[in-house]
Amino acid sequence: MRARILLPLVAAALVTGCAAKSSTRPNSDASPTAGSWVSAPSSPASGPDDIKVVDVDTEPSAPASAPIALPSGDSADTASSRPDGAQLLYRAEGGASAQNPAYSRDGKQLLATVFHQGYNKGDAAVGLLSPSGPSAFKALLDEKGSAAVNLPGTSWSPTGDIVFADDRGGGHDEIWRLTPGGKPRRVTDHEQDFGYSEPTFSPDGKTVVFQDEWTSPGTPRNAGDDAEQDSIWTAAAAGGAPVLLVDGRATHTDNRQPDWSPTGDRILFQRRSAGGQDWALYTVRADGTELRKIAAGPGEQTDATWSPDGRRVVFSSTTGTLDHAQIFVVSADGGTPIRVTHTANGYDGAPTWSPDGKWIAFESSTGRDEEAPAALWRITAPAM
Numbered sequence: 500m501r502a503r504i505l506l507p508l509v510a511a512a513l514v515t516g517c518a519a520k521s522s523t524r525p526n527s528d529a530s531p532t533a534g535s536w537v538s539a540p541s542s543p544a545s546g547p548d549d550i551k552v553v554d555v556d557t558e559p560s561a562p563a564s565a566p567i568a569l570p571s572g573d574s575a576d577t578a579s580s581r582p583d584g585a586q587l588l589y590r591a592e593g594g595a596s597a598q599n600p601a602y603s604r605d606g607k608q609l610l611a612t613v614f615h616q617g618y619n620k621g622d623a624a625v626g627l628l629s630p631s632g633p634s635a636f637k638a639l640l641d642e643k644g645s646a647a648v649n650l651p652g653t654s655w656s657p658t659g660d661i662v663f664a665d666d667r668g669g670g671h672d673e674i675w676r677l678t679p680g681g682k683p684r685r686v687t688d689h690e691q692d693f694g695y696s697e698p699t700f701s702p703d704g705k706t707v708v709f710q711d712e713w714t715s716p717g718t719p720r721n722a723g724d725d726a727e728q729d730s731i732w733t734a735a736a737a738g739g740a741p742v743l744l745v746d747g748r749a750t751h752t753d754n755r756q757p758d759w760s761p762t763g764d765r766i767l768f769q770r771r772s773a774g775g776q777d778w779a780l781y782t783v784r785a786d787g788t789e790l791r792k793i794a795a796g797p798g799e800q801t802d803a804t805w806s807p808d809g810r811r812v813v814f815s816s817t818t819g820t821l822d823h824a825q826i827f828v829v830s831a832d833g834g835t836p837i838r839v840t841h842t843a844n845g846y847d848g849a850p851t852w853s854p855d856g857k858w859i860a861f862e863s864s865t866g867r868d869e870e871a872p873a874a875l876w877r878i879t880a881p882a883m
Contacts, residue, residue, distance in 0.1 A: 576865060579633060581876070583841040588860060588875040589628050589636060596620070596872035600860035601654040601661075602630060602853050609860060610661055611636070611875060612648045618870050625649050625663050627679065628875070630853065630860070639679055642667055647675075650697045651851040651860075652758035652804035656704030656736070662686070664696035664709070674698045674709050676736060686738055700736065701759050701785075708733045708757040708766055713748065728773045731757050731766070731783075744787045747773075756802065759785075760831075761809040767831075769801050780814060782831065793833045799824070802849045805831070806880075807856050813839070813880075815848035815861075826850045826861055828881050837881055845871070856880060 579587040588609065591597045596618045601610040609630040614623045624641030625648070628634050640647045645667040654661055659679065664672040667683070672694030674686040686707060687695050698709035710729045731745035731754050744766070747754045753775070757768040765782045779795035780803050794800045798817035801824070805812060812831050815824040823846045827836040840847045845865035852859055859880045862873040 581842060583878065585840060585842075585863070585876045585878040587633055588630070588877055589634060590874035591636065591872065594872055596864075597636070597875045598862045598873050599649050599651050599849050600628075600851050600862065600875050601649055601651050602851060602860065603655050603659070604657055604854060606630060606854040609875075610649055610654055612663075613638075614646070614872075617872050618864065620870065622646055623648055625661065625677075630858075630877070639677060640665070640683060644669075648696070650699055650756060650758070651802065651849045653699040653702070653761075656700045657702075658704060660700075660704070660736075662698045662700055662707055662736070664694070664698060666694070672696045672712070674707060674734070676707075684738075686736060687734055687741060688738075689741070695732070695741075697756050699758050702761055702763045705736055706733050707736050708744065708759055710755050710757060710768075711747075726774065727753050729753050729755055731768055733785075744785075745783060745790075758804045760805050761807060765809075765831075767803050767805060767812060769803060780812065780829075793831060794829050794836060804851050806852050807854050813850045813852055813859055815846075815850060824848050826859060826878070828859075839881065840878060846873075847876075852880060853877075 589597050589611070591613050594617055596614045597611055598614065599612045603610065607630065609628040610625065611628055612623050612625055613636055615621050622643060623646035624638040626636050626638040628636055645665055647663050647665040649661060649663040654663065660676050662674065662676045665675050666672045671692065673688060674695050675683045676686055677683045689695065694712045695709050696712060698707045700707055708731060710731055713728055713730065714726045728747040728751065730743060730747040732741040733744055734741045745754050751773040752770050753773055754768055754770045757766050759766055763785065765784055767780065767782050769778045770781050771778045778799040778801050780793050780800045781790055782793060783790045793812065794814065796818055798819065798821065800814055800816050803812050803814035810831055811828055813826060813828050816827045817824050825841065826839040826847050828839055829836040839859060845863060847861050847863045850859050850861040857880055858877045860875060860877045863876050864871040864873040
């Protein structure tokens with residue numbers, strides 16, 4: 500979801516997916532050349548768990564073919580297919596924005612968030628779509644005055660529950676779960692004045708992982724989420740005290756969008772240095788040890804989720820000279836990313852893999868306006 504990870508377009512015009520901001524490279528990173536992908540030098544990460552950083556070698560220069568424009572006379576705002584092979588799944592009407600697709604465990608349904616007033620703006624509903632073509636959006640929870648927001652990736656439990664963040668009832672975001680057709684059940688309930696958001700389930704559905712939204716006391720209100728030092732937590736899906744997994748405040752880092760691996764042993768997330776502008780992708784063991792960087796370099800690497808077999812990661816990136824984020828795939832051990840989407844007309848982000856490994860669903864918007872509403876698309880996944 501572009502809005503919690505992006506900044507407005509500035510000189511370098513970095514556009515990313517699934518949250519809205521930019522960042523500077525952590526001081527431990529070497530300075531890469533334009534267009535290169537780098538791994539982290541081996542160095543211990545400070546914090547209560549004394550996390551060990553494992554160096555993962557990556558290959559230089561992600562493949563970059565020329566972007567593809569829509570044929571003359573075909574509007575990107577009405578098209579149902581694209582020259583890169585992407586197919587439309589859902590486009591909301593009236594300026595609403597469809598975001599954050601997440602396949603059910605059996606692949607028969609697609610969960611998504613629809614913001615009623617534009618990209619990450621206003622009230623929001625979570626609901627279901629067909630995963631195979633244009634269809635209607637069936638809201639599961641749509642309450643006036645609140646925003647229910649799911650995350651791409653493992654937002655479904657094995658029993659068919661969904662997990663999401665919601666500020667229902669006023670105040671800050673909490674983590675909730677819902678059985679389609681039932682009533683929301685609270686997972687977290689905390690008194691601090693910051694929110695919990697971006698949750699996903701463990702493979703067995705017994706635990707959720709999520710981020711907080713913390714800024715240092717006294718931070719000016721106009722600093723925005725660029726000043727955050729978010730941490731990653733876990734909690735029992737049935738409710739219970741959160742357990743700290745990755746400490747953003749102790750390490751002076753901002754950590755977001757955690758996604759649990761299909762095997763359950765590692766958690767994928769994005770990180771930047773506090774106040775920075777470059778996002779990189781990391782994994783960490785489910786006990787908070789063995790931090791590993793898998794993708795970094797010029798631009799931003801964000802919105803990452805796992806392939807069904809846990810061997811690869813799909814994400815959005817503005818690597819090199821890209822003006823808008825596109826979808827890439829990389830090995831979970833690091834390596835040369837493969838570009839998946841090719842469009843010159845806008846942003847592609849918030850990708851998620853279908854359980855059969857055949858498709859990648861994602862959100863996409865056109866033009867340079869970062870607040871432009873998104874629609875949901877799918878594209879054939881690279882061979883596994």
